[in-house]
Amino acid sequence: MEFVHKSVLLEETVDSLNVRPGGIYVDGTLGGGGHAYEVCRRLAGKGRFIGIDQDEEAINAATERLAEFGDMVTIVRSNYVLIEEILKSLDIHEVNGIMLDLGVSSHQLDTALRGFSYRADAPLDMRMDVRNELTAKDIVNTYDESELYRIIRDYGEDRFAKNIAKHIVQARADKQIETTLELSEIVKAAIPAKVRMTGGNPAKRTFQAIRIELNRELEVLDESIDTMIDLLAEGGRLSIITFHSLEDRIVKNRFKNNETPCTCPPEFPVCVCGKKSKGRVLTRKPTLPCENEIEENKRAKSAKLRVFEKAGK
Numbered sequence: 001m002e003f004v005h006k007s008v009l010l011e012e013t014v015d016s017l018n019v020r021p022g023g024i025y026v027d028g029t030l031g032g033g034g035h036a037y038e039v040c041r042r043l044a045g046k047g048r049f050i051g052i053d054q055d056e057e058a059i060n061a062a063t064e065r066l067a068e069f070g071d072m073v074t075i076v077r078s079n080y081v082l083i084e085e086i087l088k089s090l091d092i093h094e095v096n097g098i099m100l101d102l103g104v105s106s107h108q109l110d111t112a113l114r115g116f117s118y119r120a121d122a123p124l125d126m127r128m129d130v131r132n133e134l135t136a137k138d139i140v141n142t143y144d145e146s147e148l149y150r151i152i153r154d155y156g157e158d159r160f161a162k163n164i165a166k167h168i169v170q171a172r173a174d175k176q177i178e179t180t181l182e183l184s185e186i187v188k189a190a191i192p193a194k195v196r197m198t199g200g201n202p203a204k205r206t207f208q209a210i211r212i213e214l215n216r217e218l219e220v221l222d223e224s225i226d227t228m229i230d231l232l233a234e235g236g237r238l239s240i241i242t243f244h245s246l247e248d249r250i251v252k253n254r255f256k257n258n259e260t261p262c263t264c265p266p267e268f269p270v271c272v273c274g275k276k277s278k279g280r281v282l283t284r285k286p287t288l289p290c291e292n293e294i295e296e297n298k299r300a301k302s303a304k305l306r307v308f309e310k311a312g313k
Helices: 010-016 034-043 056-065 066-071 080-089 105-110 136-142 146-156 161-174 180-190 204-215 215-231 245-259 293-298
Strands: 024-027 050-052 074-076 095-101 232-243 279-281 304-311
Touching: 010 232, 010 304, 024 245, 034 050, 034 056, 034 066, 034 095, 050 056, 050 066, 050 080, 056 074, 066 074, 080 095, 080 105, 080 215, 080 245, 095 215, 136 161, 136 204, 136 245, 146 161, 146 204, 161 180, 180 204, 204 215, 215 232, 215 245, 232 245, 245 279, 245 304
Parallel strands: 024 050, 024 095, 050 074, 095 232
Antiparallel strands: 232 304, 279 304
């Protein structure tokens, strides 16, 4: 299946990086290379681009898409949480821009065998990186009821999390839960009939929760932002697209803490903690997709772009 993914907030994100020929730019979630292609085009043959992704199919697609830019492009199969190590291995110590698109790609959702979708029957997988041993099936069948409740409540933000966890544990007592549709039906049975009639597929939040837990998505994001800001050159920018409130909250708070890190009590006349601002948030309110983009790509509806600019030394 061809790797197809429509880049969200394409112009807005690349514009936000303020791409300058001769600069060094990184895409930590390369995907099919949509944002990357536009960055490379604006570099006009002068500079360097590094693309990082865990997904082998994304790596292959992006490699083909970016081939015309030749040696200025380096593609690494890894997790962006390792960005500092990756750049050091390339003898790069600072960059002019970093971007992340935290959405699950259209290809991953539409390829049934990847197990991300609750709409098609497939093995319960959901791994961003298929080299990892743990799968969604392992989580569903081995986590105890309290752990399942926690991730569905916290990562799925589902008010029926307790009942969903209970139904999963009851169902797997008879037989292992093997497929996406099996899990989807179990979740549906745990949701009141009146609620099932509205608000889309009731399994959506549970699938999101399991995917986030499996791939450590929020932990990786939270662990990475400070490091990425430290890697920026003076005036460099970090641009992040999120797709749900949990991600957006982490980005917003991390950006704020890097802009105003002072921990002194407000009544202190001067700062004594010694923590200095690393830069400024350029998006007081996140940039949202326009109506035309949402009409063309429904998956863009929940996207939010936030941007941080590194201060001078």
